[in-house]
Amino acid sequence: MALEKVELEHVPPTYQVYAAFFRNVSNAEFLHAQLLSRNSEFEYAFIDASSVISRLHLLSAVYSAVNVLLDGALRTPNVHSEIVVTIFNTANILQIADAYRRWGITPGKTKDLVVVKVVQPPSGPQDETQTQIHAQNAIWDHLRQNVQGTPAALTDAELSQVTDWPKVRKYYRLNGVPALDRLTDEKERWKQSESLAIMGMALRGL
Numbered sequence: 001m002a003l004e005k006v007e008l009e010h011v012p013p014t015y016q017v018y019a020a021f022f023r024n025v026s027n028a029e030f031l032h033a034q035l036l037s038r039n040s041e042f043e044y045a046f047i048d049a050s051s052v053i054s055r056l057h058l059l060s061a062v063y064s065a066v067n068v069l070l071d072g073a074l075r076t077p078n079v080h081s082e083i084v085v086t087i088f089n090t091a092n093i094l095q096i097a098d099a100y101r102r103w104g105i106t107p108g109k110t111k112d113l114v115v116v117k118v119v120q121p122p123s124g125p126q127d128e129t130q131t132q133i134h135a136q137n138a139i140w141d142h143l144r145q146n147v148q149g150t151p152a153a154l155t156d157a158e159l160s161q162v163t164d165w166p167k168v169r170k171y172y173r174l175n176g177v178p179a180l181d182r183l184t185d186e187k188e189r190w191k192q193s194e195s196l197a198i199m200g201m202a203l204r205g206l
Contacts (some may be wrong), residue, residue, distance in 0.1 A: 002151035014121035022149030029107040045083035049112035140147040
């Protein structure tokens with residue numbers, strides 16, 4: 001199964017986070033239409049993988065969005081749209097629309113897609129282990145049926161193959177940053193870019 005259960009520190013265990021990565025997606029228009037129609041069966045965070053630097057970059061946004069949910073301070077309709085906005089992290093309504101455009105799924109452009117699903121606690125007493133297993137199986141079955149793409153591991157190695165660096169540097173205003181320009185080691189430049197993007201997300205959230 002290519003759907004991964006993600007463990008996030010300091011998030012209550014009753015909140016389950018699942019993530020998957022699909023390459024060469026051919027039905028972005030269909031998936032985008034489900035979001036626009038607010039189809040409850042498609043309550044996922046659909047994230048254009050070309051705007052994601054790393055697994056840590058992605059999960060930092062997921063962690064922040066879940067905490068916003070727990071604080072009862074959502075700025076968007078649900079925790080999944082909040083994840084997309086949190087990657088940019090802004091409260092400005094015009095910039096929220098920009099975040100959807102830059103990091104969300106875009107018809108005709110999105111080819112590689114990260115999908116995140118946050119399952120909130122059930123309302124009544126249930127067998128927690130069985131509930132989690134059922135949820136994971138149901139989510140993966142639904143994604144396999146509706147995302148026309150090739151499943152891939154959600155790793156830095158896989159993400160690095162699709163990251164659009166000119167786009168990421170533009171979005172996070174990393175062009176012309178002296179500390180980055182001086183670096184000749186590509187791995188170190190990647191690490192520093194990741195750190196600056198995550199710090200930018202945190203600062204915009206203050």
